[in-house]
Each structure stands twice: as C-alpha cells, then as structure tokens.
Amino acid sequence: MIIITGASGQLGHLVVSSLLETVPASAVIGLARNTDKAQDLADRGVQVRHVDYDKPETLGPALEGGEKLLLISANEVGRRVPQHQAVIDAAKQAGVSLMAYTSILHADTTPIGLAEEHKATEAYLKASGIPHVLLRNGWYTENYTAQIPGALERGVLLGCAGNGRIASAARADYAAAAAAALTHENQAGSVYELAGDEAYTLADLAAEVARQSGKPFVYKDMPCEAFQAALKEAGLPDGIATMLADSDAAVAKNALFDDGRALSRLIGRPTTPLADMVKAVL
Template sequence: MTIAITGATGALGSLVVDALLRTEAPETLVAVVRDEAKAAPLAERGVQVRVADYTDPAALRTAFTGVDKVLLVSSPEVGQRFPQHKNVIEAAQAAGVAHLVYTSLTKATTSAHALAPEHKATEELLATSDLATTVLRNNWYHENYAANVDQARETGALVAAAGTGKVAGAARRDYADAAAVVLTTAGHEGKVYELTGDTAYDYDALAAALGEVAGREVRYQPATVDEVRAGLVGAGLDEGTAGFVATLDANIAEGMLAEVDPTLVQLIGRPTTPLVEALKG
C-alpha cells in the first residue's frame, strides 16, 4: 500500500509523515510538496518526494500515480481552497487512487463559521466523486495561539472578542496521529469524524495558559468585534484581513468550536495534548 500526503512539509502534513514513519516503510510513503529542497530531510529518510502544487492538475496526477491512498491536507490559502481541493480530488480520481482522506473543519456542512464554506463545498464534491473517502473534521489547533505568547509576555493581556465562548481544541500532533491511524487501518471509508480535544477551554483559561508559557500573569480582556478589528488595523493589517480575524473571535463567542467529541481520543488511544504543552512547543 502506498500513501501520499499533500502539503507534506507543512505544519500538519509533516507531523502526519512522522506518525506514519512509526509504522510504515518509508518507501511506501509519498510526500507531495511544492518545494523539493524543503523536503530533502524526508528524502534522506527514504520517503518518496514528488513535486506538485495544488494549482497544477497535471503535476498532481503524476504525483498520485501508483498511489493507493491520499491524505488531502486542506490548503492554507483561504479563499482559494475549494478550486485547489477540486484539483487534488480530480487528480486522485484520474490516477486511480482508491481512498482519499480530507482534513476539514468541525461541523463543516452545517456550521456558520467563517471558514466553513470552502470545507463544505469540498465535502460535497467528495460525496459526488468516485473515491472512497474519509472526512476528518478538525477543531481548532492549540498552536493557533502560539503567536499570542510574545504579546502576552509584553502586555499581560489577551484581548479578544471571544466572549465566554469555548474552544475544544487539540494539538496538531493529535490530529496528525488520527490521520495516520485512518490511513493505515481498516474500516474508515465513508466515515465523517468530528475531531476535538478532550476538554474545551474558555479565554480565561487560554490567558492562564499563555501566562504559564510567558512566565507572567496574563488576563483575558474581552472586547467587541469592532474594537478587535480596529486594533488589528492599527497594528498594520488591512481592513479585510482584520475583519476576518475578528469574525473568527465572534464565531468562538457564538459557540461554534465548543462541542467536545470523544472520537479523536478513541482514534489515537490516548488523551489529547494539554494546551500549555502545545504552546510550549
């Protein structure tokens, strides 16, 4: 069995490759990457490296030749995700791939979350494809907050418009280990898995975790969406990006990432990584 991982040098994809190498022979793994030089360490470990961008259907078809399973790690390019995912799905079909696993977003087909539409469209396309599929609906990554550590250390504050909303997040390696299990064990075809951490934390708890990592007391300072947007613009972000980031806070305030599901723990066979541990890196 040959398994291809797209985005194999990215933050999530590289962890999936590491997880797969614990049980699979390196020559059975295909790292699909944009930058071959960046993948040199994988090649040194015996992993096949094939170059293909999500925007290049022909290169994707070549990359998937002889592959049995593909992990489609969702594109990082918000706004361009669906056409890029479509290229991957169609290339996998053309290459005769048997099973495609996709990293989606929690409750993607029913959520009003700002990131949901492109995931919803991708899931709908997968449902009409000829591929056997598994959808991994990942909740938030703890590491999404790593960038807050330095600011928290400087200011002692976590300013956000998340209200009293909670996040059922987990570490990237938790989601990566789950993907590796799905790719290497039987019985996952046709399944949609809601993957979350084993607890949900609010922003008071997040501030405390940031404080523990930063080495000082940090307090959560609730703000309005408009206040967060204005602060981000003042820090140099364009209006569109600032508005989008502030909307993600509002989505949390509305409870869109709060629901805890046991499936991730069941797949990986252990508790998910604590927030502080993930923030420490």
C-alpha cells in the same frame, strides 16, 4: 502507497512523521510545491514529488501509484475550492482507493466563515464517488499559544470570543489522527469531528499563562469590530483580520467546542493538555 499533500507544511510534515512510526518509508509519498523544504523527509526514505495545485499537469504524475491519499486543505483562502477540486479530479483519474480530507469541525453547521470552502470541497468529494473519510479538525492549540510571547509583553490577550469554550488540540494530535485514518481498516464513509479532550475559554487560557509565567496576564474581551480594528492596527492584512475576528465571534457561539472525544479515541491516547502546550511555548 500512501500519499500526503502539503508534506513540507507543518501538519503534513507531522502526518508523514506519524506514519513512519508504523509504515515503511518506501510506502509513503510526500507532495510539496517546493521539494527542497521536504528534503529531510527524503533523507528518511520518503519519496518526495513536486506538485502545484494551480498546474493540473503536475497532479497526474504526483499521484501515480497512490492507493490512499490525504488532501490537507490548501492555505490560500479564497482559492481552495478550485485547487481541491483539481486534486480530487486527479485522484479519481488515478484510481485512488481512499481519500482523506482535512475539513473543519462541524463543517455542515458551524457559523465560521472559513467553513464555506470546506463544505464545497466535502460536497465535491462526495459527488466524485471516491471512497473517502472526512477529518473535521477543530482549532490547533498553537493558534493561541503562538500569540503568547507577544501578548505576554503587553500583559493582555485580545479577542471577541466571550465565554465561548474551545476544545482545541495540538497539531501533532490531528496529524496522528490522519495517520490513523489512513492505516486503520474500513475507514471509507467515516466522518470524524476531531477536537481536544478538554475545553477552555480565552480567560482560562490567560489564567494558565499567568499561573505558569508568574506575570500579570488577562484576557480582554471586546466588540468584534474593535478586535478587527486592533488586528489591522497590529499590521495584519484586512482579509486576515476579518477572518480572525469572524472566527472569534463564532467561538463565542461555541463553534469550536465538541465533547465527543473522537480524536482521542482515534489516536488511542488523550489529546495534549493545554497546560503542556503553554509550558512548551513559555
């Protein structure tokens, strides 16, 4: 039995779908805080169970019978460490034989502030003694393509990433990698630095959008403080604006660049090209 946390979320849902290409639905369990949001998976034969990281009493029943477990990092930044630790403790108690965790690219060296919770989770997982595999995911290309419709209206993409190169990949690519790590043999102890096959700057992204849309569109680089202020002015909460500006500043240092192609090797195909992602959103 393979258990996927966050099965109703964007990544988790894609992981389950990817697993179902090679694994019978009866061998897959999807965990969700709101099981109604995973009803379509239940309709496909996946066993859907309720779980709440903040209610440890739900974790034991949720993990019962699981041999392999994918812990998709929780979305509550600032609360993820205790939530992840609760899942790891429950997994050890349940006797899980392999645990995969979606971390961040170059978690041990990256300057990105988001990495701190990932590093703490990796350390706790290592100390637990559970055989595990680390899926250090780079950026989703969707992090940028989702901004295109609104930015295209203004004709400008804002940021403070300078000429930093970004080796992102589609969310579906990372989902396929997780499914592969859960089904391939001898994965315990593996650390995958997962990134896209091609790298681009935000200026390159803007040029691609302009090319495909036929509309004027450029990237405007600015000081990080100014970018953070612009995000707040656009209505983003202070914490989110700070996090995004911090991430962009790290991009300027090539924190989201990796040319090892571990992702395409793991999934057995090239990662989704940036041009295809832009085309899809346009």
